[in-house]
Structures are given as structure tokens and as C-alpha cells.
Amino acid sequence: MNLFYHRLKGLRDLSFILSPKSIMSTFTNLEIGPIATIKDGKVRGEICQDARGGKFYSFTGIPYAKPPIGPLRFKAPVPVDPWPDTLDATKAGNTAVQENFLTKLIDGSEDCLNLNVYTPCLPSTNTNKNVLKPVMVFIHGGSFLSGSNRKDLQGPELLISEDIVLVAINYRLGLFGFLALDDPSLDVPGNAAFKDMVLALKWVQNNIKNFLGDPNNVTIFGNSAGAASVHFLVLSPMAKGLFQKALCQSGSALSSWAYGYKMVDQLTEALNLDKVSDKDLFNYLTNAPAEEIFRAQNYIDKKTIKCNRHRFIGAVVEPSGYTGQKFFSEHPVKLLLSGRYNKVPMIMGYNSGDGMIVDGMVEPEKNYIYWTDKEFNVPGLLNLEKGSQLSKQLGDEIIRFYFGNGDISRETHLKEFYDITTDNSFLRGIFMSVRQHCRTSNHPIFMYRLSLESDICFYKQLLDIQLPGVCHVDELGYLFRTILTQIPEPNSIEDLTQRRVCRMWTNFAKYGNPTPVKDPLLGAIWEPVTKSNHIPFLDIWEDLKVEYNPEIERMMFWDKIYSNGVMVSKL
Template identity: 70%
Template sequence: MSGQNFDFINPIIQINSGKIRGKLNEDVRGGKFYSFLGIPYAKPPIGDLRFKAPIPVDPWLGIFEALEPGNVSIQPNYLTKQIDGSEDCLNLNVHTPCLPNLHAPKTSLKPVMVFVHGGSFLTGSNHKDLHGPEILISENVVIVEINYRLGILGFLNLEDPKLEVPGNASFKDMVLSLKWIQKNIKNFNGDPENVTIFGNSAGAASVHFLVLSPMAKGLFHKALCQSGSALSSWAYAFQSNQPMAKALGLGEVSDEELYRYLKEASVEEIFKAQTMIDEETVKCNRARLVGAVVEPQTYKGEKFFKEHPVKLLLSGRYTSVPLLMGYNSGDGMIVDGMVAPEMNYIYWTDKEHNVPGLLNLPKGSLLSKQLGEEIVKFYFGKGPYSRETHLKQFYDITTDNSFLRGIFSSIKHHRRTSNAPIYMYRLSLESDLCFYKNIIQIELPGVCHVDEMGYLFTTLFTETPSKGTIEDITQRKMCRMWANFARYGNPTPFKDALLGIIWEPVVNPNKVAFLDIGDCLKIEYNPEEERMTFWDRIYSSGKLESKL
């Protein structure tokens, strides 16, 4: 009690690093909660720490004012065409329904839900524009939202071991934030023995990587992946040296020469080079500038991945925890927000474009050409092809190749190698909360990538739905199931009046049960079965396992 200040409006609490002041807020159901914003969990990754693994923050004197959001990582602002953010971005937010010693007589510790934002490893933050806690926190959970380094600042990978830049720095940021939570979350009335990590898109792939990485073992107890997985080719990075050197106009340089240059370069110069490379890779199904890598064996520091994560998945050598994974019925529509629609013809004019990068087939090889032909024929038929006549098929192939196939296959592999419960969902309800589909003006049926966020968080683009509407009911249902999973490891531990259903876990990898979240909740089996069977054959033909 000695470290507490009993100001109910702006309470001060003690954490390992020092005292912090938060503020009282109100959730969408009229309940109260406390927010502590922008809390640093690591030293600023600047100067000699640029590109390096994060180091825990130093203690501070006085009171840290955790009243405003912290800095976001360096990223593009698509409205102003400028650079937003700061390299000093390793901070997190904590939102809690109650605090120890402020609520008598004594409250029990709450489940902790740690959100990892998406954004292609290039954009996004823990700010409330897309991740306001006011909805989910009404389910009586503690919510933590983290920032991590984006772009090449978080993903530079070099082979030279003495430089200590092996890659995966952003994932190590996430690990350090989870260690911070283990040390501090009791001070926010959170239970360090009941931590769920969850995220969407690149954040979902990150969550899956944390499940597979030995570095994160013991730091969480459940994992929830929304539209992303470790079997998404876009979640992996190629070797940084030559692409960065070329984009910077440096010619042939050693790892050490490139590192020395980048260490002294301005953020603006680094960002310009990163953008040049990303424009060529973001629209493909192969490795990119940013993402996971297997760290060199010669690197002496702690490795996030010392072997390929897919090997870990296939072998069962990972943290076995309850999993909940799923997708949106039209996830692939997101490509229209990333690539100009008139560029969609590449999916049939460059047929090898559709060959998954995880197969690691040289472009132009006989097998790559063959698989590219098969994929185009399966989705688009014999032709002639056009966006106007094949738009649904285009969204199907982008949904399957970039999202669903990886999620579905991951679930089946986990079922074979883990004893922990696994649940799968599909969000198919189109409503006024599906804001991103409206932004990019898509009229075909389907729930676009990112559009599940409006059911879990307040956003700049959605309004609190009127009570009793389909939006309100579904929002309440999803938050209840997500919070139940965090609390019990089961989204429907008992049949309550709101949900009216028991969510069947995946028991048989050959008959995968999933919950369809539509006008109502219903159990179905094997999503898009014909399409998923086709992709099993493609990956089998490419012999994925032999290439790892």
C-alpha cells in the first residue's frame, strides 16, 4: 500500500522502474477503468542501440506521467506523405478495470490480454485510432497494447556476427514487453499467470512466431491470431545487405560497411531506401524486406529463431498453449488498399507471382512455372482474364494465398503436434462496423482484412452501435468469446444466454470444426474445402518440408 496514491481520478502506482500516474476513463457500457499510456519498457533504440536487440529501460526518479500516448515507430503517413513517429518508440499502454488497494476489500487478479498491432510490419501503433480499449475492457480483463520497431529499423539482418544485428529485433521487442508484463502487471491487478497474446494481420503472424520461438517460452499462456500466421510467406524477410545497399546507391559493400553507413544515416534516408524496396515486394507472396529470419548460427546472442519456424511447427517443438485462430471471409480484399486495382492483372499475366514464397522455388524454374499455371487455371479458368470479370476469383486467391491457407494449415499441424485445445473461426458478418471495406470502396460480398477490429475495439472509423442492432449483438458476442478464451482457454466454457452456443474445438485435423460468425453463430467444418484441398496439393508438389 505504501507505493499507492489514492487519487481515484489520476492514481499513482509503483512499478519496477518507478512511479507512474494514470487516468480514469469510461467504457462503452458505462463502467470505469484506468489507463496508463506510453510506459517505456526498453531503452530508446537509438545511437549504438539502433538495429540491436532491446535493453530493459532504466529506472526513473519522480513520477512518469502516463497520461498521453507514447511515440509511434517510424512509419509513413499516407495522408501527408511525410514520415511519422520516432526511433524512441518502445512503450506500452495498460488499461485495467481496477487497481490494487484502490478497490476495497480486495479484488482478484484479472486475465491479461496483450495486443500486438498489425500493419505489414511497416505501419501501426498502440494508439486508440484503431485499438481503443473501451469495448473489450468491459469484459473485466486487463488490456496491454505494445509498440515495437517497424520497417528496417526493426528488421535489419546481417550475417556478420560481430555486428550483432542478426534480425528479428522487433520480435525481441515483443519478448521484452512480455517480460515487463511478468514483472509489473500485478501492480495493475493483472494476473501474470494468465496472459493471452493476440493480434491481427502482421500482429497475428507475430503472435504465432512467439508461440514457435523458444525465446518467448513461459511468458504467456494462450494465443489468439486474427488473419495471420507463421505460414504466411509475407511474414518472412530476405537477407538485407544487397537490397539495402542497392537502394542506398552504395554498390557492393560488406555487412560491416553497410552497418556503419546505416548507423550514421538519417531516418529519412533509411526510410526512403526502405520504401523503394517495399514498393517492389509488398504486393507479392514471397519474402520481403521486413519479417522473420533464421538468425546466423555464428551469432552468439540469444536467438529468436535459430531454425526455421515452420520446422518448429511441423515438429511440435514450440510452446504448447491453447490457440484460437481465424480469418475474415474476404481478407484478400485488403490488396486493393495496398496495390492500385489496375495492377491486379499481375495475378494472371505473371502466373508465378502466385507461387508461395515459402516453397522457395527459383522464379523461372520448371516447377515454379508449372505451379503458377495450375494456380491461375484453378482460380480463373482458361481466360481471357480481366478484373471486371474475375473480381470475386481475384479476392478468393488473395484471401487463400495470403491468409486462409496458412491459418488452416497451421491449425491442422498444431492439432497433430499439440495436446492444447485449438479453436478456429470465420468472420462473415458484413455490417456498419466493417469500416475498411467501405474505405477502399468494395461492393462484392465478404469481410475485408482488418474489419474485425470494429467488433473488438473503438476506432476512428466506427461508432458505438445502438443497443440491440446486429452490430451491437455481434460486438458483445465477440468480446465475450475473446475474453472467455483469455480467462479460461475456452471461448464458450458454458452456454450463456448471450452466445447460445458451445464453440466446438478442432479435434480431427481432417475435419476441422470452425465457428462462423455471421448473422448468428454456427459450427461448420473445413472452410472452403475444395480450395484448401487444392493448396494442399500445391504445397505437396513444391515439397515444402524438404526446403527448410
């Protein structure tokens, strides 16, 4: 995301983004002082105004774990200690260590394990304390390297107006959340960031009733890396019973970029160390300044961004000799294919031009690697050795399918370039996941495609992309108030689509069905996927319409590619 943020910084005029109207709508504060009592102590929040003029209660920066510093750095999270005084929950909590996208300096703190709670009412303000509301827990994206739960990026004003309780969590990023070492005695098997999420969900189970949320009706949802995290939580035995529904926006456990690997060699090179053991490296990192660890992380990221296989951070299978609680003791794809996972109703979907986001991650003049490196597009989850005959063969087939046999350039094949990046990074994994869940679960699964291009689609505008399609991350403007999007005019297509998307997402949280009844606002009934080859999906455009078999020729092609691979046998 570095190039994307560079472009954001380079804009001459941010007034249309950081407009007074937009900022004031996010931070309207009617009065201060509501108190909620949770298991760890009291928290003081504030009363704010939602998008429809109603009141809601906001509590931000509530710690759910001890600061993961000192001896707890890289380790599984530990529940927070109770506090004696009332905690001020009117200010944003710390973000995880990451690069500030405007200043390019290291920002955030290792003491970042906090969450926000937004609720329409509290026990002290509601006469019927037995009526608990559905809970939606949002997990942010950002390539496992950036992002946070801050209000200015995920303002609750839209979703909270649909009478649900909203929780937004932080988790550790980069090496701080994903360092994985083979030596089981070091207690750093990987997946610490996912264990952060699990502990946050346990906090919800223990405390959300104090905000009139229902711990037995929890929906987890997220976008991009957050969507992959949601899918991993569905697949992990460690998360069993902590949620009842799951919603993945443009990400899945079948995206190769969501996986990491043991990185001792890369780290020793990045830190300018001689070859060391896991133990020596761990001792060095435990005492190293956060800034040095972050610089090493950046060094590795710049080298691996050119690799379309596994990245250096993400989900890993924890060592067999590790005796602590494991997030994954076997590969998540095996869990998905076998049906041994947490079966709940699900929504999975994508944006029609998800792959356009690559222009914010890799300089456009370097896009040539997608067609000059014949094996670059071969999915990492096929576990093929680069340079092998089969890897070369599949790479050739992929390039011919998307670009043809003639000369290839970004200028002449831009649509095809965005198609391959959309499919390879997002859609094919989502599509295959939808079909697999339908085969192995008796709970409904719904699929969508967001096709509506509008003024809400800020990321595409920023990247100055002229071709049709909705860029990755641009769905967030339909769910949250942000400093990157203005409030739409009443009854505009942006306003109507915000209302529709929020209604369907919260219907799913309430009932396990995004369209449980005919609703004049929606005008369509969203069909779940069935076990037939006729895959229904909801196309979110100016009107909502059920279509069948998204990008069917492209998905049939990827079926053929995977049928030639050896994914399962080598996991």
C-alpha cells in the first residue's frame, strides 16, 4: 500500500476529503459521560449522532489484552488486568505499529490491543434490559501491515442506525503479529495476530451484554486482509463458539497472499546478522527497538511484493512440537476441503475491479512482471516448485488465457491486466470457497458482486483509473463514514446504496439472511448458493439483481488450472 499512500500525500487539495461537513458528522458529540461497567472495570464514553439523526453511545480504546511488550512481544495475547478507576473511553486507542501514510514515519504503538464499542442503548437507558441486540465485529484490512479501528476510517454512523451493536478491533501487524519460529520452546509459533482476534471475540462474549449486545448472536465481518482473517476464524478450531455468522468482503483463505512462512533467513539478512539459530534471533528481536524491527519488515516486504506466492507474513501451520493452544495445527485449506470447521451462515463477495488496487501497491511501470515472468501468476497454494515443468506450463496457459499470443503491454491490455489481478488475488479464491462451503455445510452461504461505481468509490478516483469496475476497498464507503468520503446527498444513488448495503449486512446479522422479507428499499430477494453448478450472486448496482455464475469463463479456466495442480497432496 505504500504507493497508494504516497499518492494520497501528493494530492494538492484534500479539502474535498477532509471537508468540515464530513469531519463534523463523524465526531458530533452531543454530551459526555455515559458509564458502562464491564468485567475489568468501568468505562466512560460519549453520546453521538448516527446517520439518521438518532443517538448512539460510543466507547473507544478499551483494552482487551495486556500490552504485548517486553516478555510478551510476539507471544499469544494475555487478558488485560482490571483497572480500579473509570477508564476514559472517549479517545481513540493506539494503532498498531505501521507506517504513517502521510508523514512516511513509523507510527503507532506495540500497546495496541484495544477495541471500540458502539451501541444504540445501554442498560441504564433502556427499560427492557432483556432485549439484546445483534452484534457485528469488524476486522480491518490493510495487507496485515496497516490499518486500525479508528473512527475516522470506520465511522459507525451508518450501521449503528440499523439497531445493532458494532465492535471494531485492533490487532498486531507485521512482524509483531506474525513472527513465526520453528523452535517450539520459544513460544512464538506464529499466528499471534489471529490469536489477538480470538481474545477480542472472547472479550465480546464476556462483556457485550453490558452494552445490550447479544453474545449468542455475533457476526464477524471484514474486508481484504480482514476478510481473510474472518475466513481463517471460520476454519480455526480455536474460534469455535465465538460467533454465529461470518461475512467476507474481498478476501478469503484461498488467497495466496494471506499466508506467511518461517522467515529466519530473510530476517537475518534484513538485520545484517550472521546466520543464527531461532533462539538467537528471538533473543535479538526481543531486545531490539521497535523501529529496527519495522525497518527489517519493510526491507523484506519490498523484496517479496514481487512474489505472487506466499508472503512473509500471514497464516502459518504451527509446529507439531508446540504445546500451547494452536490457531492452526494443520493447513486451513485442508480444514476447508474436509468440512472440519465452524459451520455458520456466511456471505462472501467481491468488487468488480478488486485487482485495480495493484496500482496502489506496485508502480504501474513495473506491472510487466505479470506477463514477462511466466510463473508469476501460478497460485502459491498449488505448491509447485518454481522452475518445474508443470509450473512453467501453467504459467504459459494463464498468460495466453488473459493476454493472448501477441505483444503485451499495459497500454494495450489494461482491462486484461485488471482482470488477472482481480481473479488471481481475490475472485477465484472467493468463488472456490463459496462452492466448497456449499458442499460441506448445511448453513446458507450468499455471494455478491459490487458493481456500482459512484462518488463513494474514492480509491479508484485517487488512482485515476478510467476503466469500468469497483476498486478493492471501495465497498467500505457504503458501510462506514470515513474522512475519505463525503456524506452523499439525500436520495442520491450513493445514499440509496449506503442504505441498501447497511440494511442487508445488518439483516444478515439479525436473521442469518440478508433479505428475509420483501423490502421496498431493496427490491430483490438474495438467493443463497445451492449445490448445483448454477451459482446465484447478488449484483449490487443501481438496482439489486440476482445473477448467476460470476465471470463464468474465467472461473472455469481457474478450475482447469487447479485440476492440474497438487494443492491438497502437498499441504
